[in-house]
Amino acid sequence: MTAASIAKDLRAAIRSGTYKPGDRLPSEAALMSNYGVARMTARHGLSMLKDEGLTVTRHGSGVFVRSFEPIVRDTTGGKADGSSTVTAEIDETGAGLTVRTLAVTAEAEAPEKVRTTLGLAEGDKVTVRERLHLRERKPVLFATSYLPASIAAGTPIAAQEVGPGGTHARLTEAGHAPVRFREDVVGRMPTIEEIEELRIEPGTPVLSVTRTAFTEDGTPVEVSYVVLDAGEFMLRYDID
Amino acid sequence: MTAASIAKDLRAAIRSGTYKPGDRLPSEAALMSNYGVARMTARHGLSMLKDEGLTVTRHGSGVFVRSFEPIVRDTTGGKADGSSTVTAEIDETGAGLTVRTLAVTAEAEAPEKVRTTLGLAEGDKVTVRERLHLRERKPVLFATSYLPASIAAGTPIAAQEVGPGGTHARLTEAGHAPVRFREDVVGRMPTIEEIEELRIEPGTPVLSVTRTAFTEDGTPVEVSYVVLDAGEFMLRYDID
């Protein structure tokens, strides 16, 4: 019962404010002598806090209390001016958040899942856009968007630079204005790839958002798979 | 590097379908002899998968591949008929999901956070409702709602049974129809209390939703703090 009780004590101390965000917790050696336990037991106690997302460990320097200052990703229904979620994100946080377009493929095979969502036939091609959002150099969001190549190929959507207003503005110009959106949100632990790509701290989940855009007549024109570092974001939905 | 490589091998085997949801992974003893490592090393490899939410361990019986079949919590903007999110949840999943009202307090002190959100003065009382949602006996969602006692006290909202249509129907009858909602969603690891209350598996995050309901003139009439087992839910938002 000792590892758990070490964790319990430290957790209580963090909650009560004895240790504040950024503070260093007692070292493994200190816990060993304070509690009279073996090193693996002290470590286990500390690792529980890490798995709860309460602390971050810095090799060679210590275990520190974590802080949470989320970026607010505001997804408002109201403004039907074509301003996308992406721009909303940038506006919200100002200069701190930057977007990097990683890759654009004008015509690619559609994965099964995408084909079903977009209602495409086998063999139909899609335009793929991959982008990464960074906050102060740290990657915080990774998104892959798929659009029917029959709509997007040959437009700026299939180019590296989409132009002002983003893909939604281009879709509107092409007569496929997206007016309804569906976002499916799940929370889960990151895959190894996501841990590397987003440099996610142990004990931090991701939010996985599947976003589908529909035109007025209900035709899906874009599906995006967005993975966000849950330690960096709050999703805000304003409804009705 | 051995614990990590055991995890890597097993992870790959799970992804490729060698081990399917519900299947049992090799025991610690098997991994010890297969990889020629000490028990703690084999355990550490397995614990990585658990922390990723890929597996569940059953004491005395083995380590098993986990499955994910989410309840869809549909939060549609459209239907302005007073049907609440709660009923939507029930409708979605049918008989599997039940709601239990844990406690109702007609007049209570408002926590600082609640007072600010609802725009109350110090000393103003609130009506508090706590409820728990269960899926096949397992608790999956815990919610605490706060309403100004000046509105709710003396109405069925402050009673154990709110009646048909829920609190929103009662608010509408009382001339405080909630028509706009804000949901703030964050993902994080559960607290110890949440792990116990919702019986959350290790490696499973929670979704924490702060929901605020506003009347036509922008007055907040209810704020709810909802914690969902992320291993059980998908949040769906239909926008515009």
Place this chain on the structure above:
DNA sequence: GAGTGGTCTAGACCACAAT
């Protein structure tokens, strides 16, 4: 009873940080 995971000990060597 045999097999499974849960916890703990006591010690070793390594890698990184701060000084």
Place this chain on the structure above:
DNA sequence: TTGTGGTCTAGACCACTCC
């Protein structure tokens, strides 16, 4: 150089599951 966390070994005892 000293102190920090990261990893691994070899063994012990316990608690739970299934036959």
